[in-house]
Amino acid sequence: MKKIQFKKSNIDLTKLLPLVAVITLFTFFSLRNSQFLGLYNIGNILDFANTYFIAGIGLTFVILIGSIDLSIGAMISLDTIIFIIMINALGFWAYPIIIVIGIALGLFNGVVLMRLKIPSFIVTLGSSGIFMSLALIFSGAGPIGLVPKQLHTLSFLTARIGPFTVNHLLGLILFIVFQIIQNKTVFGKTVYAVGHSEVTTKLSGLPIMRTKLISFTISGLCTALASIVIVSIMLSAAPSTGPPYMLLIIATVVVGGTSLSGGIGGVYNTLLGSLLLSMLRNGMNVIGINIYYQQIIYGAIIIAAVSLTLDRSKIKIVK
Amino acid sequence: MKIGSNSMDPFLNMVNISKSFLDVKALQEVNLSINENEIVGLVGENGAGKSTLVKILAGVYKADQGKISIDGKDIYFNNPQDAKKHGIGIVFQEQSILNNMTVYENLFLGQEKFFLNFGVLSKERMLKEACEILAELDIDIVPTRNANTLSFVQREMIEIARNVWLARKSNAKVPIILLDEPTTALEQNDIKFLFQKLNELKKHTAIIFISHRLEEIVTLCDRVYVLKDGKNVGCFSKDDISENLLRSKMVGKELVGEFYQSSMQRKAGEKVVLELKGCFNKHAFYDVSFQLKEGEILSICGTIGSGKEALCKAIFGITKFDSGEVYIDGVDVKGSINSPMDAFNKGIGYIPEDRRNEGLILNLPIFENITLTVLKKLKSHGMVSRKKQFEVTEKMVKKIDIRSASIAALCKNLSGGNQQKVVLGKWLLSGNKILVMSHPTRGVDVGAKQQIYTLMREMVNDGVSLITMGDSFEEDIGLANRIIIMKDGKIMTIIDANESKPTSVDLIKYIV
Ligand SMILES: Nc1ncnc2c1ncn2[C@@H]1O[C@H](COP(=O)(O)OP(=O)(O)OP(=O)(O)O)[C@@H](O)[C@H]1O
Ligand SMILES: [Mg+2]
Numbered sequence: 076m077k078k079i080q081f082k083k084s085n086i087d088l089t090k091l092l093p094l095v096a097v098i099t100l101f102t103f104f105s106l107r108n109s110q111f112l113g114l115y116n117i118g119n120i121l122d123f124a125n126t127y128f129i130a131g132i133g134l135t136f137v138i139l140i141g142s143i144d145l146s147i148g149a150m151i152s153l154d155t156i157i158f159i160i161m162i163n164a165l166g167f168w169a170y171p172i173i174i175v176i177g178i179a180l181g182l183f184n185g186v187v188l189m190r191l192k193i194p195s196f197i198v199t200l201g202s203s204g205i206f207m208s209l210a211l212i213f214s215g216a217g218p219i220g221l222v223p224k225q226l227h228t229l230s231f232l233t234a235r236i237g238p239f240t241v242n243h244l245l246g247l248i249l250f251i252v253f254q255i256i257q258n259k260t261v262f263g264k265t266v267y268a269v270g271h272s273e274v275t276t277k278l279s280g281l282p283i284m285r286t287k288l289i290s291f292t293i294s295g296l297c298t299a300l301a302s303i304v305i306v307s308i309m310l311s312a313a314p315s316t317g318p319p320y321m322l323l324i325i326a327t328v329v330v331g332g333t334s335l336s337g338g339i340g341g342v343y344n345t346l347l348g349s350l351l352l353s354m355l356r357n358g359m360n361v362i363g364i365n366i367y368y369q370q371i372i373y374g375a376i377i378i379a380a381v382s383l384t385l386d387r388s389k390i391k392i393v394k
Numbered sequence: 395m396k397i398g399s400n401s402m403d404p405f406l407n408m409v410n411i412s413k414s415f416l417d418v419k420a421l422q423e424v425n426l427s428i429n430e431n432e433i434v435g436l437v438g439e440n441g442a443g444k445s446t447l448v449k450i451l452a453g454v455y456k457a458d459q460g461k462i463s464i465d466g467k468d469i470y471f472n473n474p475q476d477a478k479k480h481g482i483g484i485v486f487q488e489q490s491i492l493n494n495m496t497v498y499e500n501l502f503l504g505q506e507k508f509f510l511n512f513g514v515l516s517k518e519r520m521l522k523e524a525c526e527i528l529a530e531l532d533i534d535i536v537p538t539r540n541a542n543t544l545s546f547v548q549r550e551m552i553e554i555a556r557n558v559w560l561a562r563k564s565n566a567k568v569p570i571i572l573l574d575e576p577t578t579a580l581e582q583n584d585i586k587f588l589f590q591k592l593n594e595l596k597k598h599t600a601i602i603f604i605s606h607r608l609e610e611i612v613t614l615c616d617r618v619y620v621l622k623d624g625k626n627v628g629c630f631s632k633d634d635i636s637e638n639l640l641r642s643k644m645v646g647k648e649l650v651g652e653f654y655q656s657s658m659q660r661k662a663g664e665k666v667v668l669e670l671k672g673c674f675n676k677h678a679f680y681d682v683s684f685q686l687k688e689g690e691i692l693s694i695c696g697t698i699g700s701g702k703e704a705l706c707k708a709i710f711g712i713t714k715f716d717s718g719e720v721y722i723d724g725v726d727v728k729g730s731i732n733s734p735m736d737a738f739n740k741g742i743g744y745i746p747e748d749r750r751n752e753g754l755i756l757n758l759p760i761f762e763n764i765t766l767t768v769l770k771k772l773k774s775h776g777m778v779s780r781k782k783q784f785e786v787t788e789k790m791v792k793k794i795d796i797r798s799a800s801i802a803a804l805c806k807n808l809s810g811g812n813q814q815k816v817v818l819g820k821w822l823l824s825g826n827k828i829l830v831m832s833h834p835t836r837g838v839d840v841g842a843k844q845q846i847y848t849l850m851r852e853m854v855n856d857g858v859s860l861i862t863m864g865d866s867f868e869e870d871i872g873l874a875n876r877i878i879i880m881k882d883g884k885i886m887t888i889i890d891a892n893e894s895k896p897t898s899v900d901l902i903k904y905i906v
Contacts, residue, residue, distance in 0.1 A: 259777035261769045268766060271755045278712070278752055279766040279820065280738025338757065 089332035089339055089384060093347035100351060104358045111361065118238035122308065124353035125246040130301035130320065131327040131345040132253050133181070133294030138328055140269045140287055141337030142188070142195035144294045147324055149206035150180050151317030154302035156214045159312045162229065163222045173299050180206065181295015185288035195291075210314045218313035221306075232307035242304045249300070253293075253342045262289055270338030322370070326377045327352055334384040352376075403466055405429045405568060405600060411460035413446055415807070417799055420446040421624045423460070426602075430568045433592060433601045435615030437608065439644055439839040440811030441797065442621040444604050448572040451602075452484035453477030465567060481566020483557025487575045487837075491541050491549045498524035498537035501556050508563060527559045532594060547584040550576055551591065558599065569599040577605055578837045579747075581698055589614055606839050607866075608637040620644055645841045653844060654872025658851040661892055662690030662875050666724065667859050668709070668742075668828055673718030678704030679883040682718070686828065691850065691860045693870035695901055696880035702863055705880070706830045709861070710744035711737035722828070743767070743826040745817055747833040747863075749810075753817040756806035760798060761787040763805055763816050767824035790819040794849055811842035818849060829853070831862040835869065847873065867898040879904045 104111045130147060137144045157176055161169035180202075188198045221229065232241045257263040265286045268276040277283050306312055331348025333340025352373070359369055404427035413421040421443045428434045436444050449455045451462065453471035462469055464480055471477045474484075491500050498520050502509065509516050509523075524537035533551050535544070544552070554571055561569030573592075577585050592601060592614065605611055611618055612635050620628045620643040628643050668686040673679070679701030686692050694702045707713045709720075711731045720728045722740050731737050734744065746752035754763055765772060765783045772782040787801045796815045798808055805813060814834070821829055834850070835843045850873065854860060864870040870877055877889040879901060886904040889896050 255777070261773070261778060264762070264769055264778055268755055268758070268762075271757050272751065274752045275755050276766070277734050278710075278744055278746055280735050280743075280824075281766065281769075282735050 089334070089344065093330065093332050093344060093351060097347050097350050097354070100354045100358070104354060104361070107358075108361050111357075114238050116357065116361075118235065118240075120350075120353045120357050121238060121243055122240070123356060124349040125243050126301055126304050126308075127320075127324055127327045127352065128246055128346055128349035129249060129304060130298055130324045131331075131349060132249060132342055133290075133297030134324055134328050135333055135340065135342055135345045136257075136266055136290040137195070137294050138333050138335060139266050139337060139340060140290050141273070142287065142290070143325075143335070144184065144199045144291065145196055145321065146180075146184060146199040146203040146206055147294065147298050148318040148321030149203040149210065150177070150295065150298040151302050151305065151320050152210040152312075152314050153180070153206045153213070153317070154299050155306050155312035155316050156210050156219060156314065158299075158302055158306050159219050159221060160213065162225050162306075163219075166225060166228050169228070170303070173303060174296065177295045177297075177299020177302070178292055179295070181292040181298070182288070184295070185291035188291065189284050189288060207314065207317075210317070214312070214314055216314060218311050220311045226310075229307045229310065232304070242307060245300065245304070249297070250342060250346055257342050262286060266290060267338055270336075322377070323352060323373060326373050326380070329380040329384065330376055332380075332384055335381055336385050339384065405465060406570060407461075407463045408447075408451065409461045409463075411447065411450060411457045411462075413443075413450060413455060413457050418807075419624050421450075421457075424621065424624070424626055426619055426626075428570065428600045428602060430600055431596050431598075432616045433596050433603055433614055435611040435618035436602055436604045436621065437606070437611055437618060437640055437644060438621035439841050441809030442644075442839075443624040444621055445574055447621070448484060448574055448602060448604065451477065451570075452482055452572055454484070478557075478560050479564045479566070480570075481561035481564060481568060482570045482572065483560060484572040484574065485550060485553045485557070485576060487578060489546075489549050489553065491544070491552060493540075493542040495541055496537065497535055497539050497541060497544070497552060500541050500552055501527070501537070501559065503556070505560060505563070523559070527555050531555050531558065531591070533591075545584070546579055547588055550588065554591075554595070558595075561599075570602070571595070571599055572602045574604045575606070575837055576603070577607065577610060583697075585610065606837060606843075608640050608840070611635070611640065612637055622646060641840050644839065653847070654869070655844070655847050655851050656872060656895070658848070658855070659691075659875070659892075660689065660855060662854075662859075663688035663857075667722065668861075669719075669721040669724075670709075671719040671721075673705075673708070673715050673720065675701075675704055675708055675713065676716050678713075679880070682885055684878060684885065684888060686859050686861060687875075688827075688859055689854045689857055690875045691854055691862060691873050693874035693877045694861065694863050694880060695867065695870050695877055695905070697905060699882070700880040700905075701883035702880045703832065706744070706832055706861065706863065709737070709830055710734055710742055712744070738767075738824075738826070741826045741828055743821040743824055743829040745821060745829065745831040745834055747836055749813055749817050749836075754805045754813055757804060759802045759804055760791070760796065760808070760816055761801045764790055764819045764823060767820050767826075786823060790823060794819055794822070795845060810837045811839050814838050814846070815842070818846065822849075822853065827857065828859050829861070831860060833863060833865050836865050867901050871895050871898065871901070877901065881905055 110116055134144055134147060154173060154177055158169055158173045161172050184199055184202050187202065188195055234241060265276065265281050268281065269283060269286055273283060305316065327348040328345050329335060330351055331340065331344030333344050356369065359372065406428045408426045410423045410425065411421055412423055424447060426447065438444050446455060450457045453474040453476050469480055492503065501524050502520055506515055509520050521537055528535060528537060533555060535548055557571055558569045576588065580588065595601065603615060617629060617631050618635055618640065619626065620640060622644060630639065665688040666685045667688050671683050673682040682705060696702045704713055708715050711734045715728065719726060727740055731740060750756060761783050764787050769778055772778050772786065774782065784801065791801055794815050796812050796819065798812060805816060808816065835846050838846065850860060862873065864873065871891060874891050877891055879886045879889065881904065
């Protein structure tokens with residue numbers, strides 16, 4: 076009997092468990108370390124969570140439809156480099172430009188997927204190579220810094236009010252907007268339907284291809300927005316900027332409880348996932364775990380989270 | 395009668411079995427017994443608890459209450475493996491044969507431990523035992539064949555063989571084979587074949603057989619249990635069984651009115667809503683031409699391979715017409731229907747035969763499924779209104795009598811008939827005027843069948859036109875205004891059933 080009840084409330088559990096984990100971790104670190112609740116540290120945690128959350132929103136939609144986007148890391152490299160070049164040259168015009176470019180990169184992934192009908196991990200692995208090359212070409216393979224006279228173009232994003240910045244406000248707005256898109260629009264409903272059963276959705280006359288295209292485009296858009304946040308904090312960009320983000324962005328989404336098999340999870344889960352990882356990282360730093368070892372923890376967490384949320388009945392044979 | 399032996403007691407006995415799923419009482423103090431060399435039928439409406447009962451016997455579910463005994467000894471299982479040790483094996487309707495493996499690998503799936511030589515799998519021994527068991531059950535399939543080349547009924551035979559073999563290996567006295575709706579997806583010939591095999595098989599096994607087709611039960615079974623709302627309502631032996639008796643016991647009352655509601659049949663309108671001219675698909679059919687009138691029920695008959703399935707799929711844009719002309723309301727639409735979405739936008743709908751995988755999203759609730767086709771229409775201020783979703787669902791659930799505790803119940807927990815009604819409801823809501831229905835009453839109980847027929851009549855009287863492929867000739871004849879008969883990809887004839895209905899024999903003439 077117990078087992079079946081567990082199954083019935085499965086969906087709620089994916090919302091509840093990450094929340095419990097966030098609260099537990101928060102309480103644990105607050106009690107262990109008096110500095111944890113300090114203004115500076117909270118700001119730090121939020122900064123980190125915010126970046127991963129924003130990039131993770133797009134990936135959430137991609138994963139909800141049962142696909143994956145492995146090009147986010149390379150996109151961040153390319154976006155940040157283009158963004159900083161544009162700021163240095165054009166100032167505020169860099170914002171609309173980078174957003175258009177982000178959308179274009181996502182659209183590119185989506186169109187290739189649609190035309191060639193090959194698995195998304197291959198498409199995005201391939202496009203990842205293309206984006207990386209472009210990043211190397213545009214940057215001359217080295218870091219690019221912000222020219223000082225353009226500092227004002229970025230600095231307002233990191234101006235602090237208490238532990239909060241304008242960047243965090245952006246994250247909050249995106250959360251609200253995409254939460255609505257996810258739950259209230261035909262597109263959002265279709266995303267879940269496709270994730271659960273693509274055939275049924277198709278046979279109900281809903282647009283499968285358009286839904287996939289939009290999901291990948293959102294991923295491109297959100298990656299561009301995350302790139303803005305990254306540049307506003309680092310004030311520079313390099314081809315090597317993006318790749319380290321990839322693993323942790325995937326971790327953010329799956330740790331939040333969004334299932335790699337599609338249809339389960341959402342933006343709210345990704346928000347919790349970002350807070351969870353951010354606190355964990357912060358906690359590990361405070362406790363003094365060597366940064367070289369931290370990747371081990373993230374890797375293990377991804378495997379554990381996926382094994383908890385994957386719907387194995389959908390995957391006949393594990394490859 | 396031997397003294398001292400309990401030969402009066404049945405071989406397997408289930409006593410007072412009860413099982414609830416949260417608030418649903420699926421079974422209440424149900425009894426069932428079965429003897430060696432016996433085929434026991436299990437019938438009841440959708441949701442009566444048949445599947446639940448055999449799943450308990452197979453160790454898939456645990457009963458909340460009740461006792462199971464074999465050969466006079468009480469037995470307890472915690473999982474399917476325990477049940478298999480007692481020789482009990484179940485063949486689900488969703489088959490568990492893996493396509494990318496050979497027959498013999500499938501036969502011994504999960505039992506590889508029996509074939510290990512110092513940790514290495516012995517192919518020779520597997521092949522030898524596979525040949526033996528297949529020969530014993532007189533199944534004519536080469537064990538090295540790839541499973542993806544097998545027909546549906548052959549796959550079922552492999553699953554049965556797997557269970558018999560395992561029962562032997564476990565030294566069970568009598569293998570007990572549970573078959574949950576094994577004939578639903580079968581053609582007439584295959585059913586005959588299966589029955590012949592089951593009649594041989596019962597000489598050394600005991601079989602429980604579930605079906606919604608009462609004529610099958612009557613011909614095959616030695617004894618029949620009828621379940622209603624999770625309770626026993628009768629057990630009849632071969633001499634007493636008749637279709638009518640079973641039907642009235644299942645429904646709890648005599649079914650009134652003519653089964654196919656022919657009295658509600660009207661003459662179709664004059665307007666041609668869909669016309670095909672010389673349509674051709676290089677893999678499936680050629681030179682197909684016909685007209686569908688407004689408010690008409692057009693049945694398509696034919697065996698598998700006659701091209702009827704492919705034709706219906708092509709009409710909904712799932713497969714292609716390689717050439718030919720298609721007109722909807724007199725407008726040429728050839729070339730503009732390339733996907734189901736295009737067909738949908740042109741006012742066509744499609745009810746697939748595989749409702750679990752293609753008709754429904756099992757992990758989503760009723761209201762999300764039913765409103766899939768009308769999401770756009772339920773928008774207010776650009777957003778899909780949950781309130782409207784609830785409203786239209788509540789209305790539809792009432793209208794077509796979907797029985798469920800709540801419209802938020804997941805579709806996977808509904809019984810077959812109610813699942814099918816959700817699919818129908820989805821298309822009723824869509825307002826599309828041409829519906830293609832592939833086996834709309836497959837796996838649905840008699841009571842629900844009649845409700846679905848009534849529903850179809852109501853739809854055509856509202857001006858919807860239906861193309862249907864029925865589950866039997868009787869259904870096609872009973873429902874249709876006209877019947878298209880296909881063979882080898884070609885239309886043999888179109889029979890008018892408006893004035894007088896043809897008989898099955900009339901149809902078979904053209905098919906064989
Ligand atoms: N896993 C489950 N969780 C919740 N309810 C369930 C579950 N399985 C079955 N039920 C409910 O138990 C009742 C009996 O279902 P069961 O599947 O045994 O019916 P059935 O007689 O096999 O019907 P059908 O002819 O449609 O296959 C139904 O009301 C069904 O909704
Ligand atoms: Mg059943």
